[in-house]
Amino acid sequence: MSTSSQPQFRYTQTPSKVLHLRNLPWECAEEELVELCKPFGKIVNTKCNVGANRNQAFVEFADLNQAISMVSYYASSSEPAQIRGKTVYIQYSNRHEIVNNKSPGDTPGNVLLVTIEGVEPNDVTIETIHLVFSAFGFVHKIATFEKAAGFQALIQFTDAETASSARNALDGRSIPRYLLPDHVTSCYLRISYSAHTDLNIKFQSHRSRDYTNPYLPVNPTAMEGLLQPVVGPDGKKQEPQSNVLRASIENMQYAVTVDVLHKVFSAFGTVQKIAIFEKNGGTQALIQYPDVTTAAVAKESLEGHCIYDGGYCKLHLSYSRHTDLNVKAYSDKSRDYTISDPSLLATQVPGLPAAPNAWQNPQGVPVHHGTDYSASAAIQGQPPAGQVPAWDPNFQARPTYGSVPGQTYQSLTAPTYVNAARPAGSSPLSQPGASSMPMQQQQQPPWANVRQGGAAVLGRPPYYSR
């Protein structure tokens, strides 16, 4: 009667609190797994869509006995374990814990992160990207940027389902050749999910679009052709200047905090925002000034200098492509000094113009996969259900035909934050001390004043040495 040599017992494993489940239905959801397993104990971790057919999964119980009870139950049950009517085969995993490699990119969301491989950014226009992805649903916004990984785009759909259908159809595929310049033979799309839910597109430009907001001003500096490299006196091309500096910190023997950077870079003018992040195994920071001139002076003065004596924390400066950073107002890795009282932000309702610069999203997550400082991407409040995603009311320019976009934008922004909001390229507003002070400051730098601000914690004053 009893069949003691069922095939599934041929590979009997030593018990583990991790169970291996197979023959799962297509795209079996974690919830379905949990439903099946939770009667036997507390599930502490899962890994779904495993295997070539993505029809296997792992479930980890809190306790070994819970896993044993589930395996024992179905070993003797006349009813097999089932999900959606499909028999699920359960056995002990040969590992004893789930190492969750669930990268953020595998967590579905309505925004896709697309890496376009094998092309120069100019080979694929934003119109092409829009065309390709519109096949799956309304594309709300696109932001493109260049990264070490290549040319990338964030593409915002209405919901995760639409985004997922686009990802499933296009991941690993090439953009059709007829949409590409002749010299490009193929360009493969690597698609993952972004953690963003609402991109903060500030301008319509060749690198970013907001298809939900026809009145969004066109960024004069971001338009094609205007971002020409500066040709230096030696005839060599220089990177385009920017009001935002990128600092790579070499030989970082001591912690470089936001406060330290603020102290150092404030010597040359008002520092508006700072963001620190890790890139390529090193520490980098973005420092935003109100204008290019101030940034240029700071760059020239600080390049190659060390924050601490002894060759520690040597600064290498370049111009960022960004002109306005999206950073958390106050965190250990970022600061927005244009926000007068960060505590106000806690009470700010997303989507409402509660604070003068509500466009500076308090919940903004500047770091995306560790490196995404795209000035045009940040999480905003979720759009109300059934509505077009809200763009920031402060940001919604009325049709002011004939005016300069940059100035239109300024006038719509609360006056106190004009500096913070001013797009690069418009004429620099007077910035007290910005142009004249730095040189003097360089002679008599601020370390004399540095106290407990961060450097003193380290027991040595900041010091710039060659």
Place this chain on the structure above:
DNA sequence: AGCACA
């Protein structure tokens, strides 16, 4: 239907 891969 038979063990994950960043």
